[in-house]
Amino acid sequence: MLKALVEPRWLVATGIILLGLLLIPFGAPLFYIYILSVIFVTALLAMSLNLVLGYGGIYQFHHAVFYGVGAYTVALILTRTSLPWWIALLAGPFVAAATGLIIGWFCVRLTKLYFGMLQISLGSLVWIIVYRWYDVTGGDNGIHDIPMPEWLTTFQGAYYFILAVVVVCVGLMFLLIKSPFGATLQAIRDNPQRCEAIGINVRHHKLIAIVIAAFFGGVAGVLFATLERSVFPGLLFWVLSLEILVMCLLGGWFTFAGPILGAAIVVALRTVASRYTDYWTMVLGIILILLIFFLPEGVMGFIQERVAAKNKAPHPQRVEEGSGS
């Protein structure tokens, strides 16, 4: 089945990259193992947003909420109850998905920018609750020293755990995009009115997509909590949502792997930039401006365009070979 979905050379390339990632902890300094873990978590977060943004055409401006809810769910369960760690980790995505269902239920009544504005408002509402409710969430202090099983507290342990979860999630998202639901979602992005006319309940499909995206955003939040063993309100602040949005746009929001690339670039830049300046958001703003002017389809979209142009020129009849896609 996989063979039919992916070109063999991509499968080989993915295999090689994965093998490389598996070997890295044997030689690399701890700092790089940690940074790579952060990139994996952030990449999953960006991809979960792109599920609705790039594939659904849904302007989910405040996606970080689901990340934060996933992370806080883990933190709260592990610090306030005596439930085992794996229940906390499993609960995170489901609580995030439930939050997605509630926020999405209101938002799907609107479209385009109006959707985005309402989503920011409702998301900020969740943020303010987390930020001010000291008794439960610790307010702006957050929650620290979340107890985790021994093997997850080492950099290597966390690295492998995060890598495994991210690979499974990315695989699931890939299958989802290639399913009839994925095709329908892209059709809704292109032309919602036409979708209604061919018998698709657009709102319902959008809501399902939002819940799924919130679920995977929640998984990313859970992974953050296991990696950092602390959570803080910044995880659900809108600035982080903007950052994720930039990752998708930078990497290429009409490509599957674009957000991974975008996340890697942004995390690397943030790590480097914060050594020299406190004004990281300004750097982010400049990236965004340059992006809009020079790479409207993102880095991956730009590369794809180039490759397509190169392939097309010597084989003009290539597209005629048959039907299907």
Added chain:
Amino acid sequence: MLRVENIVKSFDDFTAVNGAQLTVADGALVAVIGPNGAGKTTLFNLIIGLFKPDRGKITFDDKDITGLPPYEICRRGIARAFQIANIFPRLSVFENVQVAVFAQQRQSRNFLQPAHTLARAETNAILESAGLQHKARHIASALSHGDQRILEIAIALGSQPRLLILDEPTAGMSPEETATTMSLVKQLAQTRGITILFCEHDMDIVFSVAQSIMVMRHGQTIIQGTPEQVRQNRQVQEAYLGGADA
């Protein structure tokens, strides 16, 4: 099959459709004609549920469908091709039609199977009857205007409709494209047994293809009858020969 009774729809102060009547018999090719602004497109939008009527009743197979949402009306067997090419620009031609077939087969919430293995035969059959099979892998936005309009019809066919509504199917087409499109329409009616309701500016096409013609003016129905009856009607002659807004 389809009955529209005394339908009324206003936008603010403007009454676009004002008591129109329409009957479409099973298997027929019915045309709606009238000057610009007569309310033809609004009437079609009312039938497919894009607008909710202020008054009046629409029945399909003797069941009331007035005011149902578009996806519900589509599921009952009415599909519509739009006046402007209303397609999915970033998807391939194949996917454009396939998505409609998925919706018709209630597959659009299938999360697990790979889409490209499903609904292939149905999609290919539609592309073939529309003459688009050799362009199946093209990205829809790269098609010519005429091909986009034909794809538009092909998407509507993906819903496996029993009643197909075409809004000016040949508008803006070259004479060759017009001929192709109209032969496609006739072939759909004859070989697939699809009932067709269309509106069209070109009177030669209307009088040569349609079995029944409904004439609209100022949102009202002047007459519905055979081409011969319509040709003889004095009001129609006035509307078209001496009409103020023709």
